[in-house]
Amino acid sequence: MKPFSMMLSMLAIGITSSAAMAEGASSLPNVSPANSDLVNRGAYIARAADCVACHREDYTGGVAIETPMGDIYATNITPSKRYGIGNYTEADLKKALQKGRAPDHMIYPAMPYPSYHGMKDEDISALFAYLQTVPAVDEEPENETDLPFPFNIRSLMFFWNILNVPSYENREGLTEVQQRGEYLTNNLEHCGTCHTPRDGTMGADNSKYLAGAQLGNWYAPNITPDEASGIGSWSEQDIVTYLRSGELDQRVYAGGPMGEVVAHSTRYLTDEDLGAIAAYLKVVPAVATENKVQPVDTSRLPLPINESITHDLLAQDDYLTQAKAGVDASSPEGLYLDVCGSCHGVNGYGQPDAGYAPIVGLTSLRRDEPNTLVNVILHGAEGATNTRPNMPGFADELSSQQIADITNYVRTSFGGVASSDVSADYIDNVAAGVDQRPFLIKYAGVLAILGIIAVLALIGFIIWNMMRKRRHH
Structure with a gap:
């Protein structure tokens, strides 16, 4: 990333003069004083629309988006005329974003056009101008979307769109x-x-x-x-x-x-x-769900050993060695110290200077249903920025009982909850996952075949009935 001054950022993004880039904001990639204000504003819109999450930093796509219908792969949106959107007009991009229609096919709603449906024309114009400036990548994609029947019939999206686009309606009475x-x-x-x-x-x-x-x-x-x-x-x-x-x-x-x-x-x-x-x-309608977060009980939270130890890696290492020596390695505390302590610290305060997250008081530890915590332990997690280390998953290294023990230990020791009774069976259920597909999606193939049979039977009946009437005349 190239650092820019406050005034340069204001000019480069091309928003209003009152919407200056805040000091806390990261410098925006691909913004350059050599580009027009429209192009630089488009770079900002691309970030605000989170295009990179699916289409990658170079916009070549290829990211697999997991859906109940199967994996849908994000496409190349560089100006490549063969593999990207180099032949798109601005009107084509607008149809793709707002209606889910590419020039030659319907788009699956893994690309969130039900939400982009409400994008303002001026933002689409800026985004189009920006996408014309990114380097074209003329490479065939490694993977292409290949969904099972009937989801491979893209024209069915026409009927889905009637039901589900747009996703949201604007509220009245807002400032x-x-x-x-x-x-x-x-x-x-x-x-x-x-x-x-x-x-x-x-x-x-x-x-x-x-x-x-x-x-x-x-x-x-x-x-x-x-x-x-x-x-x-x-x-x-x-x-x-x-x-x-x-x-x-x-x-x-x-x-x-x-x-x-x-x-x-x-x-x-x-x-x-x-x-x-x-x-x-803060003003959307509050919705109460069963998966509540227990209030923080600060009296139950551990205190740092001293004010400097979280920034002193050598001192932390010495303290961790001492802590391990005093506990049974197979106990919940021993498992935590052995598997988690080198990153998150003996007392859960992490290592800020090294980018290892503190876990004391986290809501994921205090939720009634600790599925998120369990999944992080099972599958790991990526940091919020590329300067922070990723957490590895332990599904292949620890047993379900060991993961249950660590889960219960961190919830009571660092989450402040009074008790936790996560079992090995609970871990197995979370690891197995739940079939989240609605009935229509789960049995779409069978229902489609039955529908085709019913239509053919109806057509056959109509033809038979017409022929029978002719014979009687």
């Missing part, structure tokens, strides 16, 4: 700042794509808008202002801090898909835009 936050949340950042559960057609279930949803091995939590299960206790500044840095001390640390959102998108937004998102999230 100008909240309206901007609504636009960013619902359209560009498409937060509901992960945080709003799906209905039987795999469209957004807006009766539970932003109330949390399961995403394969990950759970996108409730981000409505509900106090017990959502983020009602967060201030607007808390939300801004989290979206900027990917963490809030003794509350939450962004990993997995949310870590990617922070790494690729929200950390690049201006403070003004992050503040608008925060203002909007």
